[in-house]
Amino acid sequence: MLTTVRALLPHVFRSSRKAPPVLCGVLALVLAALPLAVSYRMEIPYAVTLIRVVSVTVALGVAFALDDPASPTTQVTPTSNLLVRLTRIALSALPLVVVWLGALLLCRAAVPAEARPYLPVGGLALEATALLVTTLAFAAVAVRVSAPTHGGLAAMPGLLLATTAVTLLPDDVQPFAGPGSTRWDASRWFWLVLLVGAVVVLASLLGEAGHRRRRRSPAVAAPAAEQVPATAEHEARSRRSVA
Amino acid sequence: MTGTSLAPAPTSRPPVTPRPRGAVSALFRIEAVRLLRHPAVLTGLLLYLALWAYEWGTGGLAHRYPVLQDEDRYSQVPLLLVAAGAFIASNLALTRAQRSGVAAVTDLLALAPWRRTLAQLLAPLPLAMLSGLLVGARVAHLAAAPGAVGRPSLLELATGPLIVLLAGVAGVAVGRLTSMVAVGPLVILGMAIFTLVGAVTLGRPMLKWWGLVAIEDEFEPPLPADLMHRPVTAHLVYLAACAAVCCAVALARSGVDRRIGVTAVGVTTVLAVVAGAGQSVTVPGDVAARRSVAEREPSAQQTCRTVDTVTYCAFRDFEGRIDQWSTLVGGMLRHTPPDRAADRYVVRQRLLFGATTSSVSISPPLAVWAADDARAGTPGAVPVGTKWGTDQIGGDAMLSFAGHFAARVVTGEPPTEASALSVCRSRAVLVLWLAATATEETTAALRSLLPRTGGSVVLPLLDSSLGLSIGRQEVSVVRSLLDRPADQVAQQVIANWAELTRPETGTERAASLLGTRVLGPAAEGARC
Numbered sequence: 001m002l003t004t005v006r007a008l009l010p011h012v013f014r015s016s017r018k019a020p021p022v023l024c025g026v027l028a029l030v031l032a033a034l035p036l037a038v039s040y041r042m043e044i045p046y047a048v049t050l051i052r053v054v055s056v057t058v059a060l061g062v063a064f065a066l067d068d069p070a071s072p073t074t075q076v077t078p079t080s081n082l083l084v085r086l087t088r089i090a091l092s093a094l095p096l097v098v099v100w101l102g103a104l105l106l107c108r109a110a111v112p113a114e115a116r117p118y119l120p121v122g123g124l125a126l127e128a129t130a131l132l133v134t135t136l137a138f139a140a141v142a143v144r145v146s147a148p149t150h151g152g153l154a155a156m157p158g159l160l161l162a163t164t165a166v167t168l169l170p171d172d173v174q175p176f177a178g179p180g181s182t183r184w185d186a187s188r189w190f191w192l193v194l195l196v197g198a199v200v201v202l203a204s205l206l207g208e209a210g211h212r213r214r215r216r217s218p219a220v221a222a223p224a225a226e227q228v229p230a231t232a233e234h235e236a237r238s239r240r241s242v243a
Numbered sequence: 244m245t246g247t248s249l250a251p252a253p254t255s256r257p258p259v260t261p262r263p264r265g266a267v268s269a270l271f272r273i274e275a276v277r278l279l280r281h282p283a284v285l286t287g288l289l290l291y292l293a294l295w296a297y298e299w300g301t302g303g304l305a306h307r308y309p310v311l312q313d314e315d316r317y318s319q320v321p322l323l324l325v326a327a328g329a330f331i332a333s334n335l336a337l338t339r340a341q342r343s344g345v346a347a348v349t350d351l352l353a354l355a356p357w358r359r360t361l362a363q364l365l366a367p368l369p370l371a372m373l374s375g376l377l378v379g380a381r382v383a384h385l386a387a388a389p390g391a392v393g394r395p396s397l398l399e400l401a402t403g404p405l406i407v408l409l410a411g412v413a414g415v416a417v418g419r420l421t422s423m424v425a426v427g428p429l430v431i432l433g434m435a436i437f438t439l440v441g442a443v444t445l446g447r448p449m450l451k452w453w454g455l456v457a458i459e460d461e462f463e464p465p466l467p468a469d470l471m472h473r474p475v476t477a478h479l480v481y482l483a484a485c486a487a488v489c490c491a492v493a494l495a496r497s498g499v500d501r502r503i504g505v506t507a508v509g510v511t512t513v514l515a516v517v518a519g520a521g522q523s524v525t526v527p528g529d530v531a532a533r534r535s536v537a538e539r540e541p542s543a544q545q546t547c548r549t550v551d552t553v554t555y556c557a558f559r560d561f562e563g564r565i566d567q568w569s570t571l572v573g574g575m576l577r578h579t580p581p582d583r584a585a586d587r588y589v590v591r592q593r594l595l596f597g598a599t600t601s602s603v604s605i606s607p608p609l610a611v612w613a614a615d616d617a618r619a620g621t622p623g624a625v626p627v628g629t630k631w632g633t634d635q636i637g638g639d640a641m642l643s644f645a646g647h648f649a650a651r652v653v654t655g656e657p658p659t660e661a662s663a664l665s666v667c668r669s670r671a672v673l674v675l676w677l678a679a680t681a682t683e684e685t686t687a688a689l690r691s692l693l694p695r696t697g698g699s700v701v702l703p704l705l706d707s708s709l710g711l712s713i714g715r716q717e718v719s720v721v722r723s724l725l726d727r728p729a730d731q732v733a734q735q736v737i738a739n740w741a742e743l744t745r746p747e748t749g750t751e752r753a754a755s756l757l758g759t760r761v762l763g764p765a766a767e768g769a770r771c
Binding site for chain 1: 282324435436
């Protein structure tokens with residue numbers, strides 16, 4: 001499997017959209033670095049708000065992770081769709097997770113030292129993870145029901161609209177509860193449920209579509225054993241011809 | 244088949260004259276309908292309506308007590324959902340050809356690109372009108388609520404639809420500048436961050452007016468409409484100028500004459516900057532003078548109404564609030580002896596500017612207020628502010644007024660430093676219990692306040708430094724009394740009124756008179 005992933009990486013990287021994650025990553029880091037740049041000592045509520053903005057920005061970056069214009073032509077390849085899509089997600093999400101951690105450190109550094117222990121890092125990480133996975137789930141739904149290139153088109157605006165609507169909810173049901181507020185613990189349950197729901201939706205949509213799975217013949221479904229020698233022979237021939 | 248003629252059409256047919264205006268109009272109609280039906284717009288509208296329905300369904304509106312001169316600007320924030328949808332939809336409409344791989348083919352169309360852009364710039368107009376209808380319906384719904392007071396500003400109501408229009412044309416402009424679909428949402432994110440920064444940067448009130456929506460400090464009390472100062476007209480001009488900049492940019496990138504395009508962008512940008520800078524937040528002299536009179540001598544601007552034995556004086560925009568005050572006061576006097584309930588009381592609405600914005604609490608001008616009351620023939624009036632509601636801020640204000648009115652009944656004196664200090668021990672128990680049991684809403688307000696205060700309670704007079712301070716022991720007695728039926732406790736209160744209102748009666752004695760006991764020790768350094 002590792003060999004397959006290693007072989008997939010350059011092709012998946014080449015066919016992935018780079019601009020959205022790069023733009024969002026840079027924007028997230030710039031936003032997180034602003035308070036330090038202007039020497040502003042942030043209070044905990046402001047730091048939490050900034051980290052939440054960074055989390056939304058990072059989540060926007062993975063919106064296009066599942067967009068693959070070539071996917072109709074690669075439906076019948078022996079490599080599983082699940083593996084290809086997980087590789088695509090990893091390529092977009094892992095650097096953005098590193099960006100989020102960097103942004104968190106930048107925001108934390110802008111908080112006075114005595115207040116830093118009160119920054120609810122765990123709860124904010126849960127929010128960020130839920131936002132990221134929800135964006136991916138949104139994109140996966142759009143890719144499945146619409147077109148292979150419509151994931152980001154739907155997920156980016158969808159995330160923005162949903163986040164804006166959530167911030168307008170009344171205080172007693174506000175998922176973006178203030179740190180230290182009486183609603184904080186209860187609001188964590190919302191994010192946990194959202195995360196679990198998004199993981200379930202994403203997991204069910206990343207693999208083959210049901211009808212395609214059924215139509216696959218055993219020969220196509222498990223060709224790996226025959227493929228390896230064929231590839232090796234082909235490579236040997238190529239080497240001979242080059243020589 | 245014999246009748247079929249392959250002969251060329253007669254050359255005498257008049258040549259077809261191009262009618263670009265008609266084509267623009269036709270394209271506008273198509274694009275406007277597509278925009279209205281776009282999933283992003285529909286989602287924005289649905290979320291707007293869902294928030295409204297949630298508030299309605301959970302009974303939030305029934306206890307809202309809306310002040311319409313504030314609700315008009317509150318209507319702008321939820322409309323940002325529709326504006327975001329408009330931006331995304333118009334931006335995607337511009338990049339439609341690019342995404343579908345037919346961009347090159349559009350060069351062959353007879354209609355000039357700038358005319359097509361013009362049609363797309365006009366397309367958000369129907370959505371803006373629909374937003375205007377939604378805002379109108381929302382404010383009408385709030386105005387119909389039983390506790391609604393005040394009057395909305397048409398200019399504030401027009402701001403929301405103009406923001407939707409601006410978002411629509413901005414989406415077109417961004418689409419003309421770049422075909423990258425990821426840029427549109429990032430622009431929205433940038434605008435949202437700017438609006439957020441403007442809202443939380445209280446030290447620079449001008450900053451928020453450079454954004455779409457100018458959010459005010461929610462801790463500021465509502466004001467009568469004629470004392471408010473928000474540069475709404477200038478903000479509308481600024482938003483319109485921003486929309487003009489977007490139109491100019493979109494048209495300049497669509498093949499209009501280069502000189503015309505550059506000139507239009509330059510002129511509209513200068514106009515937007517000038518209009519933005521023209522949004523002065525400095526309170527004009529006449530408004531400042533009116534505010535000063537309203538703060539120090541409001542009696543001439545107010546109307547008074549007597550309900551039972553209590554006279555209520557309110558600013559004209561808040562006359563409707565008298566019903567809620569009289570309900571609260573009536574609920575409180577029901578638990579007092581008949582001779583106390585039959586006394587003449589006065590409640591006068593007061594404003595105190597700067598109480599919430601300054602970091603140090605300010606003292607209320609009690610001597611000036613007493614002189615104004617004396618002139619108006621209403622001595623000893625209990626002040627009540629303009630905040631009212633069942634949320635945290637409104638609930639605290641409601642409970643504070645109830646506490647100060649209860650102190651007036653218990654001590655027999657209007658609110659002063661001395662009378663506030665005399666509310667201790669037994670009197671404190673009585674005042675807080677009367678305030679808390681006045682209505683179900685004041686009971687809920689006390690229950691909401693206690694977890695935030697660590698056990699003791701301070702009831703400030705209009706957010707000033709003067710307040711009733713009630714210690715932990717007294718609060719614990721009131722908490723245990725709240726678990727019993729109010730009428731049962733009221734009988735004990737009325738029977739022991741003389742002893743309970745005596746300044747020297749202790750907390751333990753009050754508790755035993757009311758059939759309960761003190762829980763926990765008194766806080767160290769307690770005032771009483």
